[in-house]
Structures are given as structure tokens and as C-alpha cells.
Amino acid sequence: MRKPLIGLATGLNKEETYLQVNNGYMRALENAGALPVVLPLTSDQEMLEAMIEQMDGILVTGGGDIDPAAYGELTSNACGPVETLRDAMEIPLIILALQKDKPILGICRGFQSMNVALGGTLYQDLPTDRPQSKLTHRQKQPERFPAHTVDVEEYSLLAEIAGTPFLHVNSLHHQGVKELAPLLRRCAVAPDGLIESFEYPEHPFFLGVQWHPERMWQNDNNSMKIFKAFVEACRIRP
Numbered sequence: 001m002r003k004p005l006i007g008l009a010t011g012l013n014k015e016e017t018y019l020q021v022n023n024g025y026m027r028a029l030e031n032a033g034a035l036p037v038v039l040p041l042t043s044d045q046e047m048l049e050a051m052i053e054q055m056d057g058i059l060v061t062g063g064g065d066i067d068p069a070a071y072g073e074l075t076s077n078a079c080g081p082v083e084t085l086r087d088a089m090e091i092p093l094i095i096l097a098l099q100k101d102k103p104i105l106g107i108c109r110g111f112q113s114m115n116v117a118l119g120g121t122l123y124q125d126l127p128t129d130r131p132q133s134k135l136t137h138r139q140k141q142p143e144r145f146p147a148h149t150v151d152v153e154e155y156s157l158l159a160e161i162a163g164t165p166f167l168h169v170n171s172l173h174h175q176g177v178k179e180l181a182p183l184l185r186r187c188a189v190a191p192d193g194l195i196e197s198f199e200y201p202e203h204p205f206f207l208g209v210q211w212h213p214e215r216m217w218q219n220d221n222n223s224m225k226i227f228k229a230f231v232e233a234c235r236i237r238p
């Protein structure tokens with residue numbers, strides 16, 4: 001049987017000489033029955049359209065911060081290093097995936113990119129912008145261990161995938177969703193009120209998660225369910 005071809009949007013190393021991708025994404029997708037491939041880092045419109053046309057699905061991976069200019073804010077002192085080349089590729093790619101009904105999964109930075117692409121905004125640094133939160137979103141324990149829970153919204157895509165009212169998730173982010181883009185629907189919320197997952201309800205599969213299931217799937221069935229559901233959605237060509 002033909003394996004769904006899934007293109008990974010990823011970033012460069014600090015010296016800007018290598019594309020880098022956490023092997024966890026590749027291995028989780030392979031285990032879920034897909035053929036994952038790394039996409040070139042480009043904002044050329046013809047290339048982006050070819051990606052949407054020729055891939056069965058797109059995974060927008062984690063990474064550095066999004067340039068606050070992309071959501072109309074000045075860069076605060078607490079904002080981390082930004083990846084503007086990725087912004088220039090991923091924002092139009094996400095919009096194309098939305099327009100063409102192409103399954104897309106966003107993880108961490110990818111989740112934040114999806115919100116920004118659709119007109120949402122971000123907290124540039126959670127400890128600075130939400131000092132009232134008692135939850136740490138940047139865990140010190142190994143990445144495969146959960147750091148906090150999220151409540152899953154009833155009848156959401158994530159509820160359908162996980163089949164449980166809450167999940168134990170890891171947490172490796174210092175930014176987060178401030179204003180959710182108008183057309184997105186909340187799928188999961190952390191105990192401090194931070195949105196950790198959303199979907200685009202009218203789309204075949206447009207899901208973002210703030211946590212990193214690619215670093216938990218070997219020990220956590222709910223993480224694997226996300227990759228499996230995504231790959232199954234990619235089997236159906238629009």
C-alpha cells in the first residue's frame with residue numbers, strides 16, 4: 001500500500017549551514033505508517049504550491065521564536081532568537097494548506113505559527129507576560145516525561161483522537177497563544193488557562209499542539225494517537 005507522503009517544515013542550525021530536524025518526528029510518522037520527508041526551506045510561491053500539491057500532509061515542527069512583527073508587535077526584551085526564514089515559509093504554507101484542505105499538524109513553534117498565520121497573537125515570554133501562572137511550561141525533567149495536564153474540550157478533534165477528557169503532556173516552550181485566531185477552535189487548555197491545542201473545525205485535519213508528542217510517543221499511547229490520526233487523514237486525498 002502506498003504510504004502517505006508527509007513533508008516536514010523545519011529550520012536551520014545556528015550557523016545556518018544545516019537543516020535540522022528532531023528524529024522523533026521522523027520515527028513517530030514512520031511508525032504511524034507514513035513516509036516523512038524534510039522540505040526545503042524556501043518562501044518561493046511556486047515551491048510552496050508544489051509542496052501542497054505533491055505532499056499528502058504537512059508537519060510544521062518545533063523551533064525558535066516567531067518574529068513578533070508577524071503578529072504586529074514590537075520585539076520585547078524577553079523574546080528569544082527568531083527564525084524569520086521559517087516565518088516567511090510557514091505562514092504562507094499554512095494558509096495554502098487551509099485553502100487546499102491539506103492535512104496539517106503543527107507542533108510547538110508550528111502550533112504558534114498556525115495561530116499567527118490566521119491572525120492570532122503570542123505571548124513573547126510566558127514568565128514575563130503571565131507572572132500570575134504557577135505552572136512551569138519549561139520543564140527541567142527529561143522531555144519524555146509529562147510536566148502538566150491539559151483539559152481536552154468535549155467534541156473537539158483532539159477529544160475524538162485521544163478519547164479522554166485530559167492528557168498528561170510535556171512542556172518545552174516559553175511562548176504561547178495570547179489571542180486565538182478568530183476561526184480557530186480551542187481543543188485543550190492547561191490548568192493556568194493557557195491554550196495548548198486548537199483546530200480549524202471546517203478542515204479535514206488542521207490541528208496544533210503546544211507540547212511535543214514526538215518526544216513522548218514511545219512511552220505514551222496518547223502521543224502516538226495524534227500521529228496515527230494525522231497519517232490516517234493524509235491517506236484521504238482531497
Ligand code: MN
Pocket residue numbers: 136137148170171172173190196210
Ligand atoms: Mn505547556
